[in-house]
Amino acid sequence: MTxxxxxxxxxxxxxxxxxxxxxxxxxLWALRDGPRRPVELRERIGGISSKVLTETLRRLQFNGLVDxxxxxxxxxxxxxxxxxxxxxxxxxIDAVGAWAFEYGxxxxxxxxxxxxxxxxxxxxxxxxxxxx
Amino acid sequence: MTxxxxxxxxxxxxxxxxxxxxxxxxxLWALRDGPRRPVELRERIGGISSKVLTETLRRLQFNGLVDxxxxxxxxxxxxxxxxxxxxxxxxxIDAVGAWAFEYGxxxxxxxxxxxxxxxxxxxxxxxxxxxx
DNA sequence: CTGTATCCCCATGGATACTG
DNA sequence: CAGTATCCATGGGGATACAG
Numbered sequence: 001m002t003x004x005x006x007x008x009x010x011x012x013x014x015x016x017x018x019x020x021x022x023x024x025x026x027x028l029w030a031l032r033d034g035p036r037r038p039v040e041l042r043e044r045i046g047g048i049s050s051k052v053l054t055e056t057l058r059r060l061q062f063n064g065l066v067d068x069x070x071x072x073x074x075x076x077x078x079x080x081x082x083x084x085x086x087x088x089x090x091x092x093i094d095a096v097g098a099w100a101f102e103y104g105x106x107x108x109x110x111x112x113x114x115x116x117x118x119x120x121x122x123x124x125x126x127x128x129x130x131x132x
Numbered sequence: 133m134t135x136x137x138x139x140x141x142x143x144x145x146x147x148x149x150x151x152x153x154x155x156x157x158x159x160l161w162a163l164r165d166g167p168r169r170p171v172e173l174r175e176r177i178g179g180i181s182s183k184v185l186t187e188t189l190r191r192l193q194f195n196g197l198v199d200x201x202x203x204x205x206x207x208x209x210x211x212x213x214x215x216x217x218x219x220x221x222x223x224x225i226d227a228v229g230a231w232a233f234e235y236g237x238x239x240x241x242x243x244x245x246x247x248x249x250x251x252x253x254x255x256x257x258x259x260x261x262x263x264x
Numbered sequence: 265c266t267g268t269a270t271c272c273c274c275a276t277g278g279a280t281a282c283t284g
Numbered sequence: 285c286a287g288t289a290t291c292c293a294t295g296g297g298g299a300t301a302c303a304g
Contacts, residue, residue, distance in 0.1 A: 013158075014239060015232035020152050022277075026145075038286060052277055054287060058257040064242020075285050076284085085238050088231065095227040099220065100147035106217050107146060110196020154297075170266060184297055186267060207265050208304085268303075276294090283288075 035081035155188040167213035
């Protein structure tokens with residue numbers, strides 16, 4: 001393993017903060033195939049409002065992960081794309097996503113088991129499953 | 133790349149929800165070397181309250197990622213450790229952490245640049261840097 | 265030591281409506 | 285279409301005090 005300090009080390013926290021939003025990773029991922037217009041992103045992603053999408057893109061932009069391009073014209077056309085830096089984050093994101101595909105079932109199973117074994121104490125400690 | 137659908141796909145979201153907490157990944161990481169008592173965890177991690185630590189552990193437990201063991205005795209002794217499933221998550225976590233060590237500087241630089249280029253519009257779109 | 269119970273702040277993010 | 289401005293509900297999580 002490469003990293004050894006996490007805890008007090010803020011450098012590592014930085015990346016987690018980047019992925020600690022509901023939408024950051026999703027939007028990053030949606031941009032992986034190339035530049036996309038906001039309306040496209042909203043269609044691809046689904047369930048994200050205009051406001052929240054913009055906020056997310058601004059965040060990513062601020063952190064140097066995406067780049068905004070404004071093509072002039074009658075109805076102004078805007079495109080967002082990953083920066084080289086943003087592209088490097090696709091690896092870790094994929095690692096996480098791949099894990100979910102591999103072990104997601106086990107997590108679900110564990111949740112069910114927990115609900116079955118001890119419904120007395122339990123409601124899920126928040127964050128059981130998005131349910132969608 | 134392995135995964136292709138993210139957006140609508142809840143299976144992938146599951147993993148992100150797991151890492152979308154301030155403390156989940158940190159605690160998981162702090163447990164990588166073996167069983168740990170809460171007090172040890174708090175020392176190793178730093179800056180996490182008893183309450184929040186417990187909540188985090190409960191969450192992880194609920195999702196089948198950690199296991200709780202209660203060794204009886206006068207002052208009850210408790211230990212938490214990763215389950216095999218939890219262990220599988222260390223890979224992705226490490227991927228993210230490694231990324232932070234590799235590219236963290238660039239993110240910081242981008243943030244600074246953003247602050248310098250356009251202080252007019254900007255305060256950081258929230259979530260600039262934990263500052264610690 | 266381990267864990268719970270409160271109280272409280274505030275950021276995320278959803279809904280909606282409006283401007284260019 | 286792109287983006288902003290409000291309003292507002294929810295919950296994470298910090299501080300603190302307390303219980304087993």
